[in-house]
Amino acid sequence: MPTAADVLRAKNSHETYQVTPDTTVYDAIRLMSDKGIGALVVMQGDALVGMFSERDYTRKIALMDRSSRTTPVSEIMSTTLTTVTPTTPIEDCLSLMTDKHIRHLPLMQDGKLIGMLSIGDLVKTMIHEQQKMIEQLQSYITG
DSSP: OOBHHHHHHHSSOOOOOEEOTTSBHHHHHHHHHHHTOSEEEEEETTEEEEEEEHHHHIIIIITTTOOTTTOBGGGTSBOSOOOBOTTOBHHHHHHHHHHHTOSEEEEEETTEEEEEEEHHHHHHHHHHHHHHHHHHHHHHHHO
């Protein structure tokens, strides 16, 4: 089965969008809208310090009647992070996402962020792998 590194290699874009803890929620939401993504990593220099997602915005800004233009990401970002390494099998990635109710996984190697995997990236890879297996079985059956 493929690993997290295989999924990252197969992605169209390897770019991981990020903000700093001081970035306003408004600017972070604008970046996510411009890039068509649902989450950003929050970096302090080279250190991954949090994640900011649409879910953080809706639950901690919109529902609490806070201002997105003045609130820094650091006040509402998720700081309990689940990460994976390049060798993590995609089944384990999907299990983590399901168990933790998350949609994005930072991919870390030697303490450095090397990419981000979404649940869509993983599902796409799983579907591709299943299609390959079906084709192999059909070829085996038909000789």
